[in-house]
Amino acid sequence: MEKNEINKYVQENKDRLVDELMELLRIPSVSADATYSQDVIEMADAVKASLEKAGCDVVEICDTPGYPIVYGHKIIDPALPTVLVYGHYDVQPADPLELWTSPPFEPVIKKTEIHPEGAIFARGACDDKGQMYMHVKAFEYMIKSNTLPCNVKFMIEGEEEVGSTSLSWFVERNQEKLKNDVILISDTGMISNKQPSITTGLRGLSYVEVAVTGPNRDLHSGLYGGAVANPINILAKMIASLHDENNHITIPGFYDNVEELSTEERAEMAKAPFDLEDYKKSIDIKNVYGEKGYSTNERNSIRPTLDVNGIWGGYTGEGAKTVIASQAFAKISMRLVPNQDHHEITELFQKHFESIAPDAVTVKVTPHHGGQGYVTPIDSIGYRAANKAYTETFGVPAIPVRSGGSIPIVALFEKELKSKTILMGFGLDSDAIHSPNEHFGIFNYLKGIETIPLFYKYFVEMSK
Known part of the structure; x- marks a missing residue:
């Protein structure tokens, strides 16, 4: 041959x-x-x-x-x-x-x-x-x-x-x-x-869906606005709190088993040809964004992540409809690195996400699929x-x-x-x-x- x-x-x-x-x-x-x-x-x-x-x-x-x-x-x-x-x-x-x-x-x-x-x-x-x-x-x-x-x-x-x-x-x-x-x-x-x-x-994967429920029906935003929790607002705040100012994931225990590569291993990875300007141009962004202390190629390979893949709730049709939605939803994926168990991470996410919800709403976390x-x-x-x-x-x-x-x-x-x-x-x-x-x-x-x-x-x- x-x-x-x-x-x-x-x-x-x-x-x-x-x-x-x-x-x-x-x-x-x-x-x-x-x-x-x-x-x-x-x-x-x-x-x-x-x-x-x-x-x-x-x-x-x-x-x-x-x-x-x-x-x-x-x-x-x-x-x-x-x-x-x-x-x-x-x-x-x-x-x-x-x-x-x-x-x-x-x-x-x-x-x-x-x-x-x-x-x-x-x-x-x-x-x-x-x-x-x-x-x-x-x-x-x-x-x-x-x-x-x-x-x-x-x-x-x-x-x-x-x-x-x-x-x-x-x-x-x-x-x-x-x-x-x-x-x-x-x-x-x-x-x-x-x-x-x-x-x-x-990387491994943990994929979940979350639902935040407030009132038992959609409400008039004039009659009820300011007096009851808006599930969409609450969900947005909860999601925002999942990262700190350094884009570090805030779920307790999330990083406990993360594999930390040595300086030598990171140096070997850095030998791969990579042009940051071409990278930004290819997806039409002004700058990259991610966890402090790591390069772009490290952020998307050897570090775990948490991203919202979809979010919805309320009225999204043409024109205006002034309502406070009864529910808000999001789909969230976490990319995991070796030694992170996807079952354990899913449990940590569920426990944390439920704990940060105000008592004005109820939260349901539904695990979907995952892998090591x-x-x-x-x-x-x-x-x-x-x-x-x-x-x-x-x-x-x-x-x-x-x-x-x-x-x-x-x-x-x-x-x-x-x-x-x-x-x-x-x-x-x-x-x-x-x-x-x-x-x-x-x-x-x-x-x-x-x-x-x-x-x-x-x-x-x-x-x-």
């Missing part, structure tokens, strides 16, 4: 590889909205068909309490190492639709400053259909060229964007079926198209194989980075399957995942297909 041979295959099949991905992107597999439930099922069928066509000996659609998991494998010799590929076929909702420059489920190719060769604009283009499909096409190449050096298993789920609830149920019941030597995931990004990186750390943080060692065979693969296709070694995002199932995999995960992402921060106009560079998509087979090659060589 040589880099030039893979590159030749990719270039000769470029149009087909892109067209096949665009067909998958036309399926609106939004797992959060039951309106799209049939589309999610259709997407599972499409993934099954793609794995069968690529060369898997066995492909199954496995029922779960929620959306199905697509499992497939190619076992060439039980004595050889086994790579388990994980991905997800569900996508985020496309809202707000009016901010898309083209329909979210009608993929189009557009050239951009960062992607002069073109990028595919569609919901799920990068997260995670494009990155998941790279693995299917890399596998296809290895089968067609007779260069597959080890066994492969695929596990592609349909609930990642809503917390992977059924995945833990499935993994716990299929440990022998999923037995592997390393898990390979592409649901992360890299620094740039010239500088690859490998994600070595992920994760760190993978850079001296493992999997990491070294991935780095060698990136080095060969990009011409420079990858830089280890910690991501601000969360993939809760990575910690689950280590707990249940006793194997390490390698996060080989090919997306960019500018790809607008979870936002309008999500896209994935054609360069990145094809480069992933070229790089992944080399990971297999070097992982097997280093495992001997």
Whole structure:
């Protein structure tokens, strides 16, 4: 298996590889909205068909309490190492639709400053259909060229964007079926198209919804204003109090188990190329904002956070309606670092949030989903194989980075399957995942297909 041979295959099949991905992107597999439930099922069928066509000996659609998991494998010799590929076929909702420059489920190719060769604009283009499909096409190449050096298993789920609830149920019941030597995931990004990186750390997550209730009905703001608590005002004050003047989270016990990196580790992280002015320009802000004493890259990777993801209550329609709302609501997420337990953090949040509410209102905290943080060692065979693969296709070694995002199932995999995960992402921060106009560079998509087979090659060589 040589880099030039893979590159030749990719270039000769470029149009087909892109067209096949665009067909998958036309399926609106939004797992959060039951309106799209049939589309999610259709997407599972499409993934099954793609794995069968690529060369898997066995492909199954496995029922779960929620959306199905697509499992497939190619076992060439039980004595050889086994790579388990994980991905997800569900996508985020496309809202707000009016901010898309083209329909979210009608993929189009557009050239951009960062992607002069073109990028595919569609919901799920990068997260995670494009990155998941790279693995299917890399596998296809290895089968067609007779260069597959080890066994492969695929596990592609349909609930990642809503917390992977059924995945833990499935993994716990299929440990022998999923037995592997390393898990390979592409649901992360890299620094740039010239500088690859490998994600070595992920933040955990605690996600809650809060409700503040005052009077038993909406009240006339003239007749009752100033005499009763306004739940919207109270909620705003409570949320504001969750950070101090240094943007430090004020929940008692929140930082008790936070991993503090050494000066040396922080210095290594700082070697990653980063231009603060370009960063601010890319999201059109005048200045950055965050916890005092930490850089921008540290704030969004090695430090925990608390953010309001949505807030509502009262009248928000056209014109005026002078009411004091009966209730106010917010959705809040906390990104956690290794050693912070998401169950414990959720309990600490609930206890604190209830304690700071005045007795003029009642508060209800509803936990949603969460997950643990994760760190993978850079001296493992999997990491070294991935780095060698990136080095060969990009011409420079990858830089280890910690991501601000969360993939809760990575910690689950280590707990249940006793194997390490390698996060080989090919997306960019500018790809607008979870936002309008999500896209994935054609360069990145094809480069992933070229790089992944080399990971297999070097992982097997280093495992001997």
